[in-house]
Amino acid sequence: MKNKIFFELIHQSRRSRARVGRIHTPHGVIETPGFVPVATNATIKTVESSLINQLDVQLMFCNTYHLLLHPGPEVVAAAGGLHRFMNRPGPIITDSGGFQVFSLAYGGVADELKSRGKKKSEGSVLRITEDGVLFRSYRDGSPVLLTPESSVQVQKSLGADIIIPLDELVPYHLDPRALRRSLERTHRWEERSLIEHKNDPREQAMYAVIPGSVDMSLRERSCAYLQKLPFDGFAIGGSLGKTREEMIALVGQIVPLLSGDKPRHLLGIGDLPSLEACILFGIDTFDSAHPTKCARHGILFSDKGPINLTRSYWKTVHEPVSDAPFCREYSASYLHHLFKTHEVAAHQLATLHNVDYMMRFMRRVRERILADEI
Amino acid sequence: MKNKIFFELIHQSRRSRARVGRIHTPHGVIETPGFVPVATNATIKTVESSLINQLDVQLMFCNTYHLLLHPGPEVVAAAGGLHRFMNRPGPIITDSGGFQVFSLAYGGVADELKSRGKKKSEGSVLRITEDGVLFRSYRDGSPVLLTPESSVQVQKSLGADIIIPLDELVPYHLDPRALRRSLERTHRWEERSLIEHKNDPREQAMYAVIPGSVDMSLRERSCAYLQKLPFDGFAIGGSLGKTREEMIALVGQIVPLLSGDKPRHLLGIGDLPSLEACILFGIDTFDSAHPTKCARHGILFSDKGPINLTRSYWKTVHEPVSDAPFCREYSASYLHHLFKTHEVAAHQLATLHNVDYMMRFMRRVRERILADEI
Numbered sequence: 001m002k003n004k005i006f007f008e009l010i011h012q013s014r015r016s017r018a019r020v021g022r023i024h025t026p027h028g029v030i031e032t033p034g035f036v037p038v039a040t041n042a043t044i045k046t047v048e049s050s051l052i053n054q055l056d057v058q059l060m061f062c063n064t065y066h067l068l069l070h071p072g073p074e075v076v077a078a079a080g081g082l083h084r085f086m087n088r089p090g091p092i093i094t095d096s097g098g099f100q101v102f103s104l105a106y107g108g109v110a111d112e113l114k115s116r117g118k119k120k121s122e123g124s125v126l127r128i129t130e131d132g133v134l135f136r137s138y139r140d141g142s143p144v145l146l147t148p149e150s151s152v153q154v155q156k157s158l159g160a161d162i163i164i165p166l167d168e169l170v171p172y173h174l175d176p177r178a179l180r181r182s183l184e185r186t187h188r189w190e191e192r193s194l195i196e197h198k199n200d201p202r203e204q205a206m207y208a209v210i211p212g213s214v215d216m217s218l219r220e221r222s223c224a225y226l227q228k229l230p231f232d233g234f235a236i237g238g239s240l241g242k243t244r245e246e247m248i249a250l251v252g253q254i255v256p257l258l259s260g261d262k263p264r265h266l267l268g269i270g271d272l273p274s275l276e277a278c279i280l281f282g283i284d285t286f287d288s289a290h291p292t293k294c295a296r297h298g299i300l301f302s303d304k305g306p307i308n309l310t311r312s313y314w315k316t317v318h319e320p321v322s323d324a325p326f327c328r329e330y331s332a333s334y335l336h337h338l339f340k341t342h343e344v345a346a347h348q349l350a351t352l353h354n355v356d357y358m359m360r361f362m363r364r365v366r367e368r369i370l371a372d373e374i
Numbered sequence: 375m376k377n378k379i380f381f382e383l384i385h386q387s388r389r390s391r392a393r394v395g396r397i398h399t400p401h402g403v404i405e406t407p408g409f410v411p412v413a414t415n416a417t418i419k420t421v422e423s424s425l426i427n428q429l430d431v432q433l434m435f436c437n438t439y440h441l442l443l444h445p446g447p448e449v450v451a452a453a454g455g456l457h458r459f460m461n462r463p464g465p466i467i468t469d470s471g472g473f474q475v476f477s478l479a480y481g482g483v484a485d486e487l488k489s490r491g492k493k494k495s496e497g498s499v500l501r502i503t504e505d506g507v508l509f510r511s512y513r514d515g516s517p518v519l520l521t522p523e524s525s526v527q528v529q530k531s532l533g534a535d536i537i538i539p540l541d542e543l544v545p546y547h548l549d550p551r552a553l554r555r556s557l558e559r560t561h562r563w564e565e566r567s568l569i570e571h572k573n574d575p576r577e578q579a580m581y582a583v584i585p586g587s588v589d590m591s592l593r594e595r596s597c598a599y600l601q602k603l604p605f606d607g608f609a610i611g612g613s614l615g616k617t618r619e620e621m622i623a624l625v626g627q628i629v630p631l632l633s634g635d636k637p638r639h640l641l642g643i644g645d646l647p648s649l650e651a652c653i654l655f656g657i658d659t660f661d662s663a664h665p666t667k668c669a670r671h672g673i674l675f676s677d678k679g680p681i682n683l684t685r686s687y688w689k690t691v692h693e694p695v696s697d698a699p700f701c702r703e704y705s706a707s708y709l710h711h712l713f714k715t716h717e718v719a720a721h722q723l724a725t726l727h728n729v730d731y732m733m734r735f736m737r738r739v740r741e742r743i744l745a746d747e748i
Contacts, residue, residue: 041711041712041715041717042708042711043712043717043719045717045718045719046717046718046719046722047719047722048700048704048719048722048723049703049719050700050703051425066715070711070714070715071689071707071710071711071714075689075690075707075711078690078692079692079705079707079708080692085705085707085708085711086708087703087704087708315445315449316449316452318452318453318454326422326424329423329424329461330422330461331453331459333445333449333453333459334416334453334459334460334461336445337415337416337444337445337449337459338415338417340444340445341415341440341444343415343417343419343420344419344420344718344721344722345417345418345419345420345421345422345423347718348420348421348422348718348722349422
């Protein structure tokens with residue numbers, strides 16, 4: 001039987017390992033390399049879906065952790081799945097929920113990646129066992145058990161096109177023995193997830209998560225192990241180092257270990273320099289809340305670098321600063337005014353700009369790969 | 375010379391003083407009775423203008439006080455006026471700025487209308503003289519002098535179709551002598567405003583403000599005095615009593631004192647029962663932030679009464695709750711979810727619903743007046 005999701009290689013650059021491809025899904029085609037905006041609570045923050053649908057967003061990322069806690073998978077399932085619930089006709093990818101569970105436990109995401117291992121398992125994570133992870137809901141404090149099987153079941157209910165198995169996220173500073181034990185457990189969790197998924201595959205695909213922190217020997221073990229299992233693609237996750245340079249070096253070593261016939265996703269990376277570097281290694285898709293978060297802070301992406309719309313310079317610039325849908329109707333001066341008066345219409349327009357910018361950026365990247373320019 | 379703005383009576387109900395008309399302006403026709411949403415900072419809160427432009431909003435209200443303080447009238451003028459600045463092709467009305475200056479001094483709007491006169495002139499209002507009112511900017515604390523002439527000049531720069539002269543807002547509890555003195559000063563201010571306006575009328579019209587608090591003898595004096603001056607319409611403002619019933623009774627007495635050939639606007643009233651009552655007296659337009667404020671609190675207007683979308687009842691209602699543009703794409707369950715997860719897309723969609731609802735409500739009112747049903 002043909003997989004529901006498959007990767008079609010269109011062009012392999014002659015200059016680098018960059019490639020142009022298409023991921024075929026039941027909800028449409030995703031051109032790669034592609035950027036995947038994050039709609040945590042089944043909406044891109046500050047913009048209702050029908051506006052986003054007017055941009056060329058080919059894959060959307062939703063967070064299982066948040067949707068598990070509200071409205072709950074049973075509500076989304078009764079609505080006919082996430083696509084209908086949030087009015088998105090195109091493909092959707094969800095994560096396992098594990099990243100939020102563990103990163104809330106280790107403090108903020110940045111804290112956790114940079115933590116010295118001091119905040120392990122305190123706070124919202126109550127217990128990590130072979131079975132799964134028990135944590136407290138951030139909404140009402142009630143205990144919730146997330147297991148490999150329950151994460152798959154939640155993602156089944158959500159009905160995402162691409163689902164991701166539960167892995168244990170470890171802090172950056174963890175002793176090698178503990179790291180190895182965690183890695184082995186994650187492998188067992190991923191295998192259990194795959195069994196749960198294959199029991200009732202529906203129209204969904206499952207990517208493997210490549211865990212392993214910054215230890216390349218562990219990453220190699222994971223790649224070797226997980227590639228033997230019938231996953232539909234790979235998602236590189238976990239701690240990727242403390243700096244952009246470390247992350248890029250690590251991704252550059254991991255990608256060649258993955259077979260080329262399946263799509264490769266890099267989790268949670270969305271800044272332009274990282275994208276440009278990792279595309280050259282053959283990463284196909286990237287998700288990140290970075291462009292939409294920047295937008296809410298008044299930072300607009302442009303070919304000449306980021307523009308800070310809150311700076312008083314823009315107060316008297318009466319030309320549009322954006323050629324994105326909606327945003328292009330307004331002058332920089334008006335957008336500046338909305339930011340200075342704390343009107344959320346500012347966030348809305350800037351978000352539409354940055355999401356549109358990312359889509360155009362990736363389109364140009366694809367064209368350049370097709371022309372063997374990169 | 376024909377006025378830039380004129381009122382055309384289409385139908386006078388045979389059942390009441392309700393009437394259907396058209397206010398012709400340089401930016402288009404306003405059908406009356408009509409509801410006027412409030413775009414304080416040159417945007418309806420949480421919704422960018424091009425979405426509002428897809429609804430049937432025939433007149434929009436902007437606040438001079440806010441636009442004076444940011445971005446400043448010179449910026450809006452350099453942008454080509456408010457219509458271009460905020461991307462609104464249709465008619466706009468601005469107020470004098472006085473209401474916010476005085477109401478901030480007396481506390482919140484509700485406090486001020488209900489105050490016992492204790493908070494007069496303290497806080498942001500520094501001095502009220504024959505010249506005008508000196509107040510502190512809420513943005514940076516700098517002193518700003520608002521005079522009848524400067525208010526007109528600001529509104530000239532903004533380029534609104536309909537402008538309103540400065541009046542002194544008095545607290546509800548003020549002794550009769552002070553009230554009379556204030557009224558006389560407001561008359562002088564309005565006359566100065568009219569002179570300033572007529573010096574350079576441009577494409578704009580000016581409504582008189584009918585001041586006078588709850589004292590009908592003073593309201594009568596104002597109506598008699600202001601009607602002799604060549605204003606293009608009337609706006610009923612000031613304290614209108616402590617309860618809806620008092621307000622309705624007062625408006626019912628004031629309207630018959632105004633000539634029928636000019637439009638009559640009721641300032642700051644937007645709840646449905648008040649609208650229904652005051653339309654019967656012959657009020658033509660109403661502005662209020664009430665429907666959009668309700669929307670941000672999860673209250674959707676409907677023919678069966680207000681719906682509180684934050685109630686858990688809606689969590690599992692998978693049918694749309696709105697037939698408004700944009701909003702109708704989503705189930706009640708999804709909107710409930712957005713409210714419970716504090717996503718501003720909820721505010722956006724609910725605002726579009728309530729503004730659209732008000733427009734449809736007024737359209738039905740016009741049809742009923744035309745049929746002499748009310």
